[in-house]
Amino acid sequence: MLTVENVNLHYGAAQALRGISLTAEMGRITCVLGRNGVGKSSLLRAVTGQHGISGGSISFDGKMLNGLPPFARAKQGIGYVPQGREIFPLLTVRENLETGYAPVSRKERFIPDDIFSLFPVLQSMLGRRGGDLSGGQQQQLAIGRALVTRPKILVLDEPTEGIQPSIIKDIGRAIRYLRDSTGMAILLVEQYLDFCRELADQVYIMDRGEIVHQGAAETLDTPEARRHLTV
Numbered sequence: 172m173l174t175v176e177n178v179n180l181h182y183g184a185a186q187a188l189r190g191i192s193l194t195a196e197m198g199r200i201t202c203v204l205g206r207n208g209v210g211k212s213s214l215l216r217a218v219t220g221q222h223g224i225s226g227g228s229i230s231f232d233g234k235m236l237n238g239l240p241p242f243a244r245a246k247q248g249i250g251y252v253p254q255g256r257e258i259f260p261l262l263t264v265r266e267n268l269e270t271g272y273a274p275v276s277r278k279e280r281f282i283p284d285d286i287f288s289l290f291p292v293l294q295s296m297l298g299r300r301g302g303d304l305s306g307g308q309q310q311q312l313a314i315g316r317a318l319v320t321r322p323k324i325l326v327l328d329e330p331t332e333g334i335q336p337s338i339i340k341d342i343g344r345a346i347r348y349l350r351d352s353t354g355m356a357i358l359l360v361e362q363y364l365d366f367c368r369e370l371a372d373q374v375y376i377m378d379r380g381e382i383v384h385q386g387a388a389e390t391l392d393t394p395e396a397r398r399h400l401t402v
């Protein structure tokens with residue numbers, strides 16, 4: 172289980188996270204919703220070690236992550252699918268997937284078949300350059316690359332952003348499959364309410380760097396939750 176306790180994060184003098192606490196349990200999909208700029212990506216940067224925190228603690232599987240660099244967190248089992256996908260455009264699909272080998276042991280340095288069952292398009296495009304793929308295919312590649320690192324928790328930053336509906340469905344199916352078949356934890360940041368409502372076991376809403384609501388997915392339909400999500 173991932174435990175975030177009372178976390179603060181600053182960019183210079185600007186505070187982006189204010190006393191954030193949340194948990195993401197194994198075998199469950201935890202969704203964090205919120206409008207633009209409320210600190211969702213900053214939360215994931217804190218969890219993955221992309222940005223240091225200025226207070227609080229983050230632990231996974233009983234181990235404290237504070238101060239560990241991103242590669243050490245990847246070794247602990249934290250897989251990250253960043254906003255904007257960050258595919259290497261000049262590397263092939265296969266090479267992009269192979270960049271996920273870095274944190275795993277030599278004997279695990281192969282691409283699990285599951286990835287191609289979830290996203291068959293990746294298999295048919297193994298020799299193509301990442302930059303030639305559509306946005307939706309790149310998103311599938313970014314998820315595949317994170318899965319190559321054999322994560323125990325998959326952390327996704329707005330995977331539906333700019334993606335066509337049919338691929339959003341595939342991504343939703345893949346996330347559910349990963350939860351159910353592997354028991355991994357999923358921490359998902361989103362702005363797309365319907366996607367979260369369908370997938371999430373547990374939801375949090377952020378506003379101005381704080382958690383302002385938490386509960387089961389059904390609670391997203393309460394007027395109080397809606398108020399935090401409408402512009």
Ligand SMILES: Nc1ncnc2c1ncn2[C@@H]1O[C@H](COP(=O)(O)OP(=O)(O)OP(=O)(O)O)[C@@H](O)[C@H]1O
Pocket residue numbers: 182185187205206207208209210211212213214254362
């Ligand atoms: N590198 C940075 N330097 C300074 N301020 C930043 C930086 N990154 C984000 N911020 C600020 O921190 C706040 C939270 O940003 P963050 O990207 O975490 O929000 P978000 O909820 O993920 O938004 P979005 O949906 O647009 O990605 C915003 O006010 C943003 O302007």
